[in-house]
Amino acid sequence: MSKINELFNGKIHAINVGIEFFKDDxxxxxxxxxxxxxxxxxxxxxxxxxxxxxxxxxAVADKIAGANKLAVERIINSQPMLVGFDQAxxxxxxxxxxxxxxxxxxxTWDKMCGAMKGAVTGAIVxxxxxxxxxxxxxxxxxxxITFSPCHEHNCVGSMAGVTSASMFMHVVKNKTYGNVxxxxxxxxxxxxxxxxxxxxxxxxxLNWMRDVLGPMLRDAMxxxxxxxxxxMLAQALHMGDECHNRNNAGTSxxxxxLTPYILETDFTKEQKREVFDFxxxxxxxxxxxxxxxxxxxxxxxxxxxxxxxxxxxxxxxVEFGIxxxxxxxxxxxxxxxxxVVGPMFAGYKPEDSGLDIGDSAITETYGIGGFAMAAAPAxxxxxxxxxxxxxxxxxxxxxxxxxxxxxxxxxxxDFQGVATGIDIRQVIQTGILPIINTAIAHKDAGIGMIGAxxxxxxxxxxxxxxxxxxxxxx
Amino acid sequence: xxTKVVIxxxxxxxxxxxxxxxxxxxxxEGVEQAVIAMGTDMNKEVLKNVGLLTPELEAAKTSDLMxxxxxxxxxxxxxxxxxxxxxxxxxxxxKSATEIKYSTIDSAVASxxxxxxxxxxxxxxxxxxxxxxxxxxxxxxxxxxDNVSIEEEIALKQFAHEKGLLMMGPDCGTAIIGNVALxxxxxxxxxxxxxxxxxxxxxxxxxxxxxDFGGGITQLIGTGGRDLSEQVGGIMMLDxxxxxxxxxxxxxxxxxxxxPAPSVQEKVLAQVKNSKKPVVVYFIGGDEAAVVQAGxxxxxxxxxxxxxxxxxxxANEDELNKRALNWPLIEEVRAKLTPEQKYVRGxxxxxxxxxxxxxxxxxxxxxxxxNIQKKADYKLKNIHESKAHTYLDMGDDDFTxxxxxxxxxxxxxxxxxxxxAKDPSVGVILMDFILGFGSHEDPVGVMLPAIIEAKDQxxxxxRHLEILGYVLGTDLDTPNFDEQVKKLMxxxxxxxxxxxxxxxxxREFVAKGE
Numbered sequence: 001m002s003k004i005n006e007l008f009n010g011k012i013h014a015i016n017v018g019i020e021f022f023k024d025d026x027x028x029x030x031x032x033x034x035x036x037x038x039x040x041x042x043x044x045x046x047x048x049x050x051x052x053x054x055x056x057x058x059a060v061a062d063k064i065a066g067a068n069k070l071a072v073e074r075i076i077n078s079q080p081m082l083v084g085f086d087q088a089x090x091x092x093x094x095x096x097x098x099x100x101x102x103x104x105x106x107x108t109w110d111k112m113c114g115a116m117k118g119a120v121t122g123a124i125v126x127x128x129x130x131x132x133x134x135x136x137x138x139x140x141x142x143x144x145i146t147f148s149p150c151h152e153h154n155c156v157g158s159m160a161g162v163t164s165a166s167m168f169m170h171v172v173k174n175k176t177y178g179n180v181x182x183x184x185x186x187x188x189x190x191x192x193x194x195x196x197x198x199x200x201x202x203x204x205x206l207n208w209m210r211d212v213l214g215p216m217l218r219d220a221m222x223x224x225x226x227x228x229x230x231x232m233l234a235q236a237l238h239m240g241d242e243c244h245n246r247n248n249a250g251t252s253x254x255x256x257x258l259t260p261y262i263l264e265t266d267f268t269k270e271q272k273r274e275v276f277d278f279x280x281x282x283x284x285x286x287x288x289x290x291x292x293x294x295x296x297x298x299x300x301x302x303x304x305x306x307x308x309x310x311x312x313x314x315x316x317x318v319e320f321g322i323x324x325x326x327x328x329x330x331x332x333x334x335x336x337x338x339x340v341v342g343p344m345f346a347g348y349k350p351e352d353s354g355l356d357i358g359d360s361a362i363t364e365t366y367g368i369g370g371f372a373m374a375a376a377p378a379x380x381x382x383x384x385x386x387x388x389x390x391x392x393x394x395x396x397x398x399x400x401x402x403x404x405x406x407x408x409x410x411x412x413x414d415f416q417g418v419a420t421g422i423d424i425r426q427v428i429q430t431g432i433l434p435i436i437n438t439a440i441a442h443k444d445a446g447i448g449m450i451g452a453x454x455x456x457x458x459x460x461x462x463x464x465x466x467x468x469x470x471x472x473x474x
Numbered sequence: 475x476x477t478k479v480v481i482x483x484x485x486x487x488x489x490x491x492x493x494x495x496x497x498x499x500x501x502x503e504g505v506e507q508a509v510i511a512m513g514t515d516m517n518k519e520v521l522k523n524v525g526l527l528t529p530e531l532e533a534a535k536t537s538d539l540m541x542x543x544x545x546x547x548x549x550x551x552x553x554x555x556x557x558x559x560x561x562x563x564x565x566x567x568x569k570s571a572t573e574i575k576y577s578t579i580d581s582a583v584a585s586x587x588x589x590x591x592x593x594x595x596x597x598x599x600x601x602x603x604x605x606x607x608x609x610x611x612x613x614x615x616x617x618x619x620d621n622v623s624i625e626e627e628i629a630l631k632q633f634a635h636e637k638g639l640l641m642m643g644p645d646c647g648t649a650i651i652g653n654v655a656l657x658x659x660x661x662x663x664x665x666x667x668x669x670x671x672x673x674x675x676x677x678x679x680x681x682x683x684x685x686d687f688g689g690g691i692t693q694l695i696g697t698g699g700r701d702l703s704e705q706v707g708g709i710m711m712l713d714x715x716x717x718x719x720x721x722x723x724x725x726x727x728x729x730x731x732x733x734p735a736p737s738v739q740e741k742v743l744a745q746v747k748n749s750k751k752p753v754v755v756y757f758i759g760g761d762e763a764a765v766v767q768a769g770x771x772x773x774x775x776x777x778x779x780x781x782x783x784x785x786x787x788x789a790n791e792d793e794l795n796k797r798a799l800n801w802p803l804i805e806e807v808r809a810k811l812t813p814e815q816k817y818v819r820g821x822x823x824x825x826x827x828x829x830x831x832x833x834x835x836x837x838x839x840x841x842x843x844x845n846i847q848k849k850a851d852y853k854l855k856n857i858h859e860s861k862a863h864t865y866l867d868m869g870d871d872d873f874t875x876x877x878x879x880x881x882x883x884x885x886x887x888x889x890x891x892x893x894x895a896k897d898p899s900v901g902v903i904l905m906d907f908i909l910g911f912g913s914h915e916d917p918v919g920v921m922l923p924a925i926i927e928a929k930d931q932x933x934x935x936x937r938h939l940e941i942l943g944y945v946l947g948t949d950l951d952t953p954n955f956d957e958q959v960k961k962l963m964x965x966x967x968x969x970x971x972x973x974x975x976x977x978x979x980x981r982e983f984v985a986k987g988e
Contacts, residue, residue, distance in 0.1 A: 001720075002638050002717065002720060003612070003614070003637070003638040003639055004614070004638065004639070004640055004713070004717040005717060005720050005721055006590075007590055007591065007614050007640065007651060007652065008651065008652055008692070008693055008717070008721055008723075009652070010590060010652065011588075011652070012590065012591055012651060012652050012654045013586065013588045013589045013590055013591070014589070014590075014591045014592065014593050014616075014656070015579055015582050015583070015586070015589050015591070015592045015593070015608070015613065016592075016593045016595075017579065017592060017593065017594045017595065017596055017604050017608075018593075018594055018595030018596040018618070018619070019595040019618070021912070022593050022595060022618070022656070022657055022912065023593075025655070025657075025911040025912060026593070026654060026656065028911075029653070029654045029655065029911075030654075031652070031654040032588075033593075034576065034582055034586055034589070036575075036576055036577060036578070036579065036582060037575040037576065037577050038577065038578075038596060038604075039577070040596070040597065040599075040600050041600065041603070044599070044600070049600075049603070053603070079484055228484055228537055230484070231484055231486050231537050234486040235486055395574055396575070396577075398581070399576065399577045399578065399581055406485075406562065407485060407486070409487075415487075426578075429577075429578060430577035430578055431577075432577055
């Protein structure tokens with residue numbers, strides 16, 4: 001029987017694109033119809049539609065499909081292991097005593113936002129390169145400091161992402177592909193360097209982290225050898241974390257794994273007690289750990305010719321930048337950083353907020369954080385949503401991703417894997433932007449965290465990426 | 475007895491899901507025993523107790539997933555392992571209360587494998603792209619959107635033809651597939667008559683008349699208005715005829731179109747000639763001889779097309795109420811009109827309804843003007859000013875041009891109606907009211923105040939204004955047919971029983987000296 005005659009004799013199930021009441025009329029006649037949540041592709045811009053069309057040419061589309069399959073396989077199969085902690089100067093590629101790494105795409109001192117400037121000057125004082133914040137500002141402006149994005153040094157940095165030579169770093173090694181990723185340690189609390197605070201209490205804490213916490217973790221991991229972070233992440237998601245804004249479970253699992261080895265180190269009981277109190281002081285302790293885990297997996301998928309998979313989403317408080325696998329190296333596509341909308345700490349108003357900042361969107365790039373909101377119903381209030389919306393976010397993200405990660409699953413969605421492998425073509429096609437859960441830093445230097453919420457990348461970053469990728473591939 | 479072991483290294487699942495998976499795995503046909511569990515000491519103990527612990531499993535780590543299957547043969551074990559892999563995959567797509575929203579045809583089809591048709595009504599600039607995506611996904615397409623270029627139309631139809639899919643449109647407003655009306659359509663009985671129509675309201679009219687005469691429809695395939703042009707070459711109509719030929723339920727085929735390009739008419743009639751089923755051909759203003767020569771049944775009007783179709787499908791012609799023209803009524807109206815009231819003004823929502831009435835007027839009068847006239851001399855230069863007999867297709871691009879269709883937004887027709895009603899040379903104003911799926915919820919109601927106002931004004935001026943209404947719909951349609959007709963009659967509007975009769979009544983009302 002021909003396909004047309006099959007249609008005549010079968011039951012109609014229509015996909016309705018456009019006028020919604022056509023769907024209602026079909027359903028009234030006892031047939032099935034599904035209405036698409038359709039928007040004009042590329043926002044209706046002819047150059048973007050033209051680019052999508054070019055990428056849909058069969059030969060080109062096949063090349064991309066093959067490359068993306070490989071990229072997503074590498075993300076999914078990556079097995080990032082925590083293998084140690086060490087000072088940045090010892091492990092981070094390209095690190096010098098006068099280098100300061102920051103979050104997001106490249107930016108110069110004069111263009112940095114308040115929170116980043118606060119963090120940079122704090123770090124300069126911490127490294128002994130200036131005696132106080134005032135002098136640190138002069139040093140920062142003098143050209144004596146090399147500023148560079150964390151992402152260009154196999155690192156990620158939460159919020160301002162400011163990382164300097166003597167800070168202790170997580171060392172996360174990809175057991176499958178061999179690459180290594182780094183990130184510094186959580187400072188816990190709100191009034192902290194990464195949020196732009198830089199007073200004496202902040203510097204004192206950084207000193208203690210350098211002198212006690214860091215070395216203790218380093219020594220503990222020397223005994224532990226390695227900790228499977230992907231496995232731990234999967235467990236944390238089953239325990240109600242989305243591992244960006246909620247880290248209660250992940251932090252418990254991580255410290256549970258580290259504790260026996262911490263006990264075996266040569267530090268005093270008092271120092272150990274200080275460390276445990278510090279970890280217990282905030283659930284965020286493992287937040288950076290998951291960032292490094294995600295970075296490790298995504299770096300393994302970067303630089304695959306013809307791939308349209310996003311391997312980086314990062315913000316510096318002024319610009320939002322993405323990198324795409326098929327554009328090897330440090331090719332950034334940027335647009336303005338957006339506002340973060342969500343609940344604020346008492347005493348602060350939306351106009352106090354700085355714009356979206358930090359490398360933590362690496363978690364969404366991997367498929368957790370905002371993408372895994374359905375795993376963390378406990379925090380939907382924190383991000384200003386309902387449980388249903390949380391589920392909606394997680395399912396909607398499948399519209400712009402390539403695969404589901406079978407290693408990291410969401411119980412509430414019948415154990416579907418997290419949406420993995422953001423494809424810039426699908427973002428432009430659907431007009432759906434990746435959702436990001438994140439913290440809000442004060443817009444001015446020296447204050448710190450004032451809230452948390454959700455935000456989105458600027459579409460223009462994806463538009464630029466699509467046009468560039470089209471020129472490269474087709 | 476055979477046992478197979480699979481160990482997935484560093485793969486975490488919580489124990490509750492694994493217990494549930496194990497239960498399902500044990501239900502797979504041929505499985506003697508299946509265990510799916512993490513490699514914990516406790517689970518190894520369980521395996522040991524049932525005699526399934528192997529050295530390989532013994533070596534599994536806590537972080538490893540163990541899958542063990544015991545069955546009668548190696549083959550059964552292997553097929554069970556494949557089935558277990560499916561269990562791990564079969565997680566999505568559960569029908570939860572919250573409706574999942576898809577953004578693209580690709581993602582919708584991936585999740586709804588039973589989808590078989592796309593109804594596309596997005597802006598014309600994006601419509602061809604969506605239609606192509608639908609065809610690529612093996613969906614038949616109803617493309618309601620207009621403003622799709624003829625090059626795109628040809629490419630889509632050729633692609634659909636190669637894939638054996640329907641490509642109805644662009645600019646296709648009507649279809650009935652498997653008794654489901656799509657976009658604009660009427661609720662008609664299921665029957666044995668199949669229609670392929672290039673004219674939207676023409677197809678609606680014939681389907682409604684067939685219903686009225688007691689017949690029914692198998693399928694109504696819309697082709698879009700340009701299908702029978704030289705360039706497109708009737709791809710969809712030819713495929714449509716073929717599909718109805720092969721459709722067992724279809725006994726009679728009806729073709730509806732404005733006059734096709736000569737070369738295309740030749741192709742279509744050649745296919746009619748080869749048809750084993752009777753084919754009624756209604757090409758508005760078309761050539762009878764060519765149709766008869768091809769062995770087709772020529773219909774001059776939409777009503778005649780419906781009558782021929784139901785008779786060919788087995789109805790007894792003598793028992794049909796053919797709704798003959800009401801001559802006493804015509805005489806009565808003629809008597810009411812002054813000698814100056816010479817002209818018909820037709821204000822139509824339905825393009826084919828306009829066309830049919832206009833062709834019937836042209837049989838009798840020379841000075842018949844329209845925005846859709848083929849004869850250049852009688853094509854209105856200023857569409858906003860009527861001349862002599864004027865028949866306006868107000869759904870045509872000339873009038874809509876970015877504004878909603880008069881079926882949805884009646885304001886432009888109301889304004890024009892009030893203008894025409896003031897003209898002392900006007901004898902009759904003819905209007906259509908289209909019911910059914912996609913229509914306005916009360917097309918008569920929105921026109922009624924203007925009708926009453928015009929009637930009052932004419933009465934004050936001491937002249938009779940004849941308003942002739944035609945309601946296109948069936949007794950099964952929404953809004954209710956009888957109620958719509960009653961509202962018109964209560965306002966003093968004369969009702970025509972068909973598009974054909976509407977055209978005939980209008981031209982006869984204003985005839986002088988007969």
